[in-house]
Amino acid sequence: MATASQGDELIDVVVRLPRKAIEDTLLTAQRSSQESDGGRLAAAKAILSGRRRRFTQFTGVRFYDPSWDMILELYVATREQHVVAVSQLCSLSGGSTTTALRHIENIEALGYISRGPDPNDRRRLIVTMQPVLGDALDHWLDLQLGAERLGV
Numbered sequence: 001m002a003t004a005s006q007g008d009e010l011i012d013v014v015v016r017l018p019r020k021a022i023e024d025t026l027l028t029a030q031r032s033s034q035e036s037d038g039g040r041l042a043a044a045k046a047i048l049s050g051r052r053r054r055f056t057q058f059t060g061v062r063f064y065d066p067s068w069d070m071i072l073e074l075y076v077a078t079r080e081q082h083v084v085a086v087s088q089l090c091s092l093s094g095g096s097t098t099t100a101l102r103h104i105e106n107i108e109a110l111g112y113i114s115r116g117p118d119p120n121d122r123r124r125l126i127v128t129m130q131p132v133l134g135d136a137l138d139h140w141l142d143l144q145l146g147a148e149r150l151g152v
Contacts, residue, residue, distance in 0.1 A: 040141040041079045048072050066093035067103045074113065075137050078129045086115060086125040112136075 051072075054063050073092045077084045090100035104127070107113050112133035118124045 043141050043145055044072055044076050066095045066100055069093050074129050084127050089127050
């Protein structure tokens with residue numbers, strides 16, 4: 001038998017594992033080997049930028065998903081430690097203020113955000129992302145980043 005100093009003998013082994021187990025393992029390894037928050041923030045910004053660029057490429061087509069746009073905007077602002085006023089979030093939604101407020105109310109009723117007075121200006125309301133929304137977006141962005149790296 002060959003010793004370690006003389007070289008290793010290779011043995012081919014075929015192991016069958018479920019795809020989900022491999023993907024989960026790769027995602028976990030990727031999270032620990034990089035700054036997940038930085039990658040997530042960059043991904044969220046890229047998604048927002050791409051959504052905005054669509055309008056310039058497809059004249060006359062309305063891409064309208066105010067809840068998603070507001071959630072992404074709020075995620076980016078929160079991660080960058082910016083305060084977002086209700087009026088600002090409405091304008092970032094891409095739709096009318098009335099429609100945006102309806103979406104904000106719905107998202108708030110689901111427990112994803114909260115509204116409260118701005119401590120610096122009591123005349124305006126600020127929107128705060130709740131941890132459940134941040135966790136959900138972190139998970140979704142991790143899946144997007146993992147799928148992108150896996151070529152899925």
